Amino acid sequence: MKWRCEWCGKPHEEDDPPCDNCGHGTFEEAVTQVNQEVVEGGPRWVCLNCGRQHQKNSPPCKRCGGSNFERRTGPPEEDPLDEIQTGWLEVVETKYVIGYAAVAVLLGLIVLGAVGGITLPGFAADTPAGPPSIASPAGSGETVNSLSLAEAEDTYVDVYNVRRSGVGGGTVSRNATLDDAAAYYNKGRVDARYDNAEPPTRDGVSRFPLPCGRPAVVSYEVAYDRTPQSVNQFQNETALATALVDNYIERGNRIQRSDAGLIGLDIHVGPDERVFVTYVLC
Incomplete structure (x- = not known):
């Protein structure tokens, strides 16, 4: 007894879909003997x-790996690639493959530059190099009446x-770099108070070549107009x-801790006789 496919009529020895x-899943008994050959123009999957x-x-396609097949009937369609026994990837010109690869690499680098994975021209992190500038705010950082503020800092x-x-905190010594960091922070506060400038930041302090990694920044102000003694009345x-x-x-x-025993002061x-003090400790 022979079996054949209900869809395309292909004969089979057993009922084993x-x-x-054609991939159909149901067979039927062949009442009469049928040819073992598939009739030209029978169904196929393209x-x-x-x-x-x-x-x-x-699926997948043995040539390109695609998974979208379509059932067709009639005479087989001509496929020039069947004659040369090759696939689509093999007929792509080398120069195009290299070009596509170069574009893919370039796009990858651009993405990494945009997200900060690597540094590319035009994608450099917006981080200023070197110490920030020290402001020249209103008031005075040199003298007040006949008093020298530089001498007052040493005495401080x-x-x-x-x-x-x-x-029991131990003594500290002045350091020129810490002096600059303190001046940046202190004068920046004065500039922000009287001229609405951008206030200084701890990040700005860290951009100075400090002798320690985590300095203590102490900043305060004294308004002598609220006390009986004005700043110009100190002898x-x-x-x-x-x-x-x-x-x-x-x-x-x-009293703040100082591991390196160093201090910077400003x-x-x-202009209203308010005194601004900042010191940086390492």
Whole structure:
């Protein structure tokens, strides 16, 4: 007893679908003997991506790997690639393959540059190099009446060391780089107060070549217009410096830790006699 495919009529020895010609899943008994050959023009499955003809609906395509097949009947269609026994990838010109690969690499680099994975021209991180500039705000950072603020800064450190030693904090020495960092932060605060400039940042301080990685930045201001004594009534720099140190400590602020024993200091007097003090400790 012979069996044949209900769809394309391909004969089979056993009732064991699917059909190896069209992939149909149901056989029927052949009442009469049928030819073993598939009739020319019988059903076939054609890949819609590259045109490769298949006997079964069994993706993927043996040529291009596509999965979209279409059932067709009639005489087989001519396929020039069948004659040369090659696939689509083999007939693509080398220069185009190289071009596509170069474009893919370029696009990948552009994406990495945009997300910050690598640095490319035009995609460099917007991070300024070197220390930020030090502002020249209103008021004075040199003298107030007959008092030298530079001398007041030196005396401030001396008085500050006395107060530190009194609580077991050890003494500190002035450092020029820390002085610049303190001036950047202090004068930036003055500029922001009186001229609405952008305020300084801790990141700006870290852009200086500091002798430590995590400096302590202490910044405060003293408004002598609220007390009986105006800033221009101090008799000398020692009196002014002592008042500034004690004003900070008397507010209940603690003495900051200094691992390297270094300090940078800036004192600036605003146009309304408000005194701004910033020191940076390492």
